């Protein structure tokens with residue numbers, strides 16, 4: 001008897017575009033990141049019906065609206081717990097988390113080490129523009145000293161968000177991620193979209209929590225960390241770098257030669273929390289809203 005042929009669904013990057021056109025400013029780095037994400041989703045052949053893109057709040061966090069998968073536009077800084085909850089309840093879904101450096105490294109920073117400990121099988125893409133874009137140019141934890149937005153330089157009376165620029169030392173998200181033992185740590189650049197797409201592809205395929213920090217310049221509010229700034233200071237991770245060597249990963253991340261772009265750290269970690277707590281799923285997840293209300297009202 002003839003065997004039924006296996007149906008392999010092949011998606012193209014265009015299949016992930018939604019009907020909404022991005023409303024980012026002309027020249028925003030997030031366009032390059034979005035295109036890289038479309039390519040990576042196609043490379044992983046993610047079924048849009050089985051994929052959810054979760055975000056916090058910010059210009060970058062608008063991204064789920066521009067992708068034709070399920071989406072969850074969450075609360076500022078809380079994308080990771082929402083995504084972890086989705087993965088716990090529906091482990092068969094592909095869960096991709098997106099947001100800005102303000103969202104992930106400022107208000108949401110406390111979630112990173114704990115998400116690293118739980119190691120859920122989700123991918124976190126941070127569009128790092130070293131500034132708060134949506135709220136018009138305040139400094140973020142990755143702003144260099146002294147970041148003063150264009151408007152502040154030209155007309156401090158009108159733009160007062162950061163009149164003295166950044167006064168605090170920036171954090172290094174890659175060094176922090178390695179210290180937290182996040183099981184896949186990479187850095188990309190929106191002006192190198194093919195390389196970023198490849199890193200995202202690897203991150204989505206990685207079993208465990210993957211963090212990809214992508215430089216994504218904001219030409220409207222950050223005149224210091226521009227595309228030119230990063231073009232001059234980024235370089236490819238050397239071919240002989242061993243990402244499984246934690247000390248070498250720290251060495252690379254801490255090097256003052258510039259910003260390495262590529263896979264920096266990778267560790268096979270124990271099975272993720274969503275598998276360990278699988279036994280809770282049947283009893284913990286109400287099958288309907290009515291059941292949920294009944295559960296909490298009883």
Ligand SMILES: Cc1ncc(C[n+]2csc(CCOP(=O)(O)OP(=O)(O)O)c2C)c(N)n1
Nearest residue numbers: 057058059060076100101102103132133134
């Ligand atoms: C609880 C809470 N605090 C503050 C805000 C205001 N807020 C909205 S977006 C944002 C920062 C956006 O910066 P980032 O996350 O880096 O994203 P970008 O806009 O640069 O892409 C802030 C402070 C908010 N919406 N909710």
Ligand code: SF4
Nearest residue numbers: 024025028059133218
């Ligand atoms: S304000 Fe900056 S981050 Fe926001 S859309 Fe414009 S260029 Fe992009």
